[in-house]
Amino acid sequence: MNYFRTFTKGLIKENPVLVMLLGTCPTLAVTTLAMNGLGMGAATTFVLVCSNVVISLLKNFIPKQVRLPSFIVIIAGFVTFVSFMLRSNFPELYEALGVFLSLITVNCIILGRAEMFASKNNVCASFLDGLGMGLGFTLALILIGAIREVLGSGTFFGLSIGDWFQPIGFFSSPAGGFFVFGCVIALVNVLSNYKMSSKKIGCASCPNASACGQAEKGEVAE
Amino acid sequence: MxxxxxxxxxxxxxxxxxxxxxxxxxxxxxxxxxxxxxxxSQADLEELKPSVMPAASSLKNASVSVEDGSLLGVYADEGGSGAAIHVVTKGYGGDLKILVGIDANGAVTGAAVTESAETPNLGSKVSEPAFIEQFVGKSGALAVDKDGGEIAAVAGATISSRAFTDGVNKALEIYEQVKGEL
Known part of the structure; x- marks a missing residue:
């Protein structure tokens, strides 16, 4: 197991938002401002790292019949902890993230990493995996948030970029979110030289294939 | 087993x-x-005071007999210059809570949004000074320009502007009812 690769794969190559397309709902919802993207990313990263470590520690203790409910209880515990902390220390961010903070619980990135990685790997690798995936999520959210904030409200992290720019309200709206999201995915695909046609469509070409372990058994679609 | x-x-x-x-x-x-x-909280009030009632010495929670669904609280100035009325109104995205400062003559001294779910960068602009300053010194029933009033609504956010104006009107109304008790 190459620890460095475990950490860096989440940043671009297996980026949870831009390559695996997980966690799209909070991505579109909170990225009207770069600051919200950063807050959401940081909260998710914290939950992801903590739940990955705890689940990795408990992987031999949890019987496989109840692994999903156990994972969800642990994840929900950390999410509730984060929302308590934000509520008492950063009320403005708490207000801005709103319901999407509690919905980190059902963010498929977190359960996905728990099920595919943390429950099969040691604590150190799980920690790095969680950190890498969390940072990849955060970077994607900041990028989308910054683009939408600059174009949609003419500010960057709350600082005005000048009066010469007339903000385009469309980018603050949900439709603008989809538009920016699509453009960023396209950009990442260009940068990572992702070629759809180079592999057969099926389990083996999935970005999760290396962690899944079932990829060889999967069927190739016609 | x-x-x-x-x-x-x-x-x-x-x-x-x-x-x-x-x-x-x-x-x-x-x-x-x-x-x-x-x-x-007292800390919230201290923070809001400069924009709501700059002339007030200290705002203290006052209990009043008026029952009103939109009234959240009355905070009277200990110096006797008036009171800040905390009201909730229906905004575009949900509840819009505003604290309105009113002087002894029943005129608005300032206002601040304490909780809002308005559209970011659109309806949320009602919490900016440029919009709120229009209310300072006003009294009676106010209305936005679209309804023939004197308040210039935030461009593209008539519903939020109207909600804010309704909130100020409600606060002024409540102040008239409670000022005898303060």
């Missing part, structure tokens, strides 16, 4: 109880219960 049914059940119970206990402890340590029930 043990491996298939009892052990998984026990493990899930242990994890749930453990997580629940830890959260209960955190809940109390972080003081979340106080945050949920309290109105505006």
């Amino acid at each position: 043990y491996k298939e049914i009892i052990k998984p059940t026990l493990v899930l119970i242990i994890i749930s109880v453990l997580v629940g206990t830890l959260l209960a402890v955190t809940y109390n340590v972080a003081g979340i219960a106080d945050l949920a029930t309290a109105g505006l």
Whole structure:
């Protein structure tokens, strides 16, 4: 197991938002401002790292019949902890993230990493995996948030970029979110030289294939 | 039997109880219960005072006999210059809570949004000074320009502007009813 690769794969190559397309709902919802993207990313990263470590520690203790409910209880515990902390220390961010903070619980990135990685790997690798995936999520959210904030409200992290720019309200709206999201995915695909046609469509070409372990058994679609 | 049914059940119970206990402890340590029930804290009032009632010496929670669904609280100035009325109105995205400062003559001294779910960068602009300054010194029934009034609505956010104006009107109305008790 190459620890460095475990950490860096989440940043671009297996980026949870831009390559695996997980966690799209909070991505579109909170990225009207770069600051919200950063807050959401940081909260998710914290939950992801903590739940990955705890689940990795408990992987031999949890019987496989109840692994999903156990994972969800642990994840929900950390999410509730984060929302308590934000509520008492950063009320403005708490207000801005709103319901999407509690919905980190059902963010498929977190359960996905728990099920595919943390429950099969040691604590150190799980920690790095969680950190890498969390940072990849955060970077994607900041990028989308910054683009939408600059174009949609003419500010960057709350600082005005000048009066010469007339903000385009469309980018603050949900439709603008989809538009920016699509453009960023396209950009990442260009940068990572992702070629759809180079592999057969099926389990083996999935970005999760290396962690899944079932990829060889999967069927190739016609 | 043990491996298939009892052990998984026990493990899930242990994890749930453990997580629940830890959260209960955190809940109390972080003081979340106080945050949920309290109105505006003294610290909030100090922070809001310059924009709501710059002339007031100190705002203190006052109990009044008026029952009104949109009234959240009355904070009277100890110096007697008036009171700040905390009201909730229906905005575009949900509840819009505003604190309106009113002087002894029944004129608005200032206002601040304390909670809002308005569209970011559109309706949320009603909480900016450029919009709120229009209300300073006004009294009586106010209305936005679209309804023939004197308040210039935020461009593209008539509903939020109207909600804010309704809130100020409500506060002025409540002030007239409660000023005898302060």
